[in-house]
Amino acid sequence: MTQATERAVPPPEPQDVTAPLTAAAAFLVLRVGDGPDSDARVRSTLAATSDLVKNVRIGADGAAFHCTVGIGHRVWERVVGGPPPRELAPFREITGASHTAVATEGDLLYHLRADSTDLIVRFEMMLLDSFGDTVTTVDETTGFRYRHGRDLLDFADGTANPDGAGLPAATLVGEEDPAHAGGSYVVVQRYLHDMAAWRGQDVATQEGIVGRTKFDGVELPDAEEGQKSHKTLCTITDDDGVEHDILRDNMPFASPGRGEYGTYFIGYSRRLWVVETMLRRMFVGDPPPLHDRILDYSTPTTGCTFFVPARPVLDGLDD
Structure with missing residues (x-):
């Protein structure tokens, strides 16, 4: 008689965290009201997300459309219920000697x-029709793809993103938090650029700040000591020397008539501490007070943290 073998349980289906970049994107941040009927209507609307996406895709003539929904710590218990993901917390303000991540x-x-x-x-x-007056819009930013994936500082963005099997491994929670497997932490910041000051720097200076060549995005050597480039400060390794990636789906945005030019940073990660460490290194410096010099030209005006639950969790919120 042979002993039955236990089959591994596949992880829940994730939301569209790893969907490819598209020509357009939008980032809609909402605040949930505290009225007595808010929570039920919010849960119902969140659960209907897949239906709303389907309605859009039906009339899209095959064009791509993807939606990813994140939920913040303040309303997790009210909307989802149960213990929150292990690392989920409100965005923690980071104050350096010269710049602040608000x-x-x-x-x-x-x-x-x-x-x-x-x-x-x-x-x-x-x-928004479905939510009604249960939410208010905190931020709505529409981005666009610029010059084959460059930001408005004219450097290729997202060149360090993981790919292949490394993409889900870097972005989706696994056995370390089984109750929330298939989900992802996401941090967003809206940066405004001082374009005149940036354009006043020569190419060599810009490349030294970013840590890559401007023309083809080739990595420059890491500084052995002292001031580090943006690329180096955003490379995170743990105590065992293992490098941890995040997925950046940043998009440029602009309103030339108002003189507003920026980058919307959005970083998905399996481990929230990776993004938080990256931001501390940028704003505080490594070593302090040698902050990321890109912050002398790019100022964050927002900062929020969310958790993107697996699709079955989102779809089942109205059960």
Whole structure:
């Protein structure tokens, strides 16, 4: 008689965390109201996300449309129930000698990626109609793909993103927190650029700040001591020397008539501490007070942390 072998349970289906970059994107941050009927309606709308996405895709003529929903610590118990993900906490403000990573409010994040902005607008109209007066909009930023994936500082963005099997391994929670497996932590910041000051620097200076060549994005050697580049400060290794990646889906945004140019940073990670360590190194410096010099030209105006639950969790919130 042979002993039965136990089959491994597959992880829950994730949301569209690892969907590819598209021509357009939007970042919608909402605050949930405290009215007596807010929680039930919010849960119902969150659970209907897949249906809203389907409605948009039906009329999209095959164009791509992806939606990823994050939920903040303040409303986790009210909306989802049960213990929150192990690392989930409000965004922690980081104050360095010269610059500050500000913390701002936000309970829900909708990260929308599409081949065209009209699909995003259609989704947001239906979504906000469904929420009604149970939420208020804290931030709504629409981004666009610029020069084959460059930011408005004119450097290729996301070149250090994981790919292949390394992509889900870096972004999706696993056996370390089984109750929340298939989910992902996500941090967002809205940066405004001082374009005149940046353009006043020569190419060699810009490349030294970023840590990559401007033309083809080739990594420059790490500094052995003293001032480190943005690329080096954002490379995170643990005590065992293991490097930990995050997925950046940053997008440029602009309003030339108002003189506003920026980058919306969005970083997905299996481990929140990786993103937090990266930001501390940027704003405090390594060693202090040698902060990331890119902050002399780019100022964050928002900062929020969310957790993106696995799809079955989101779909089942109205059960």
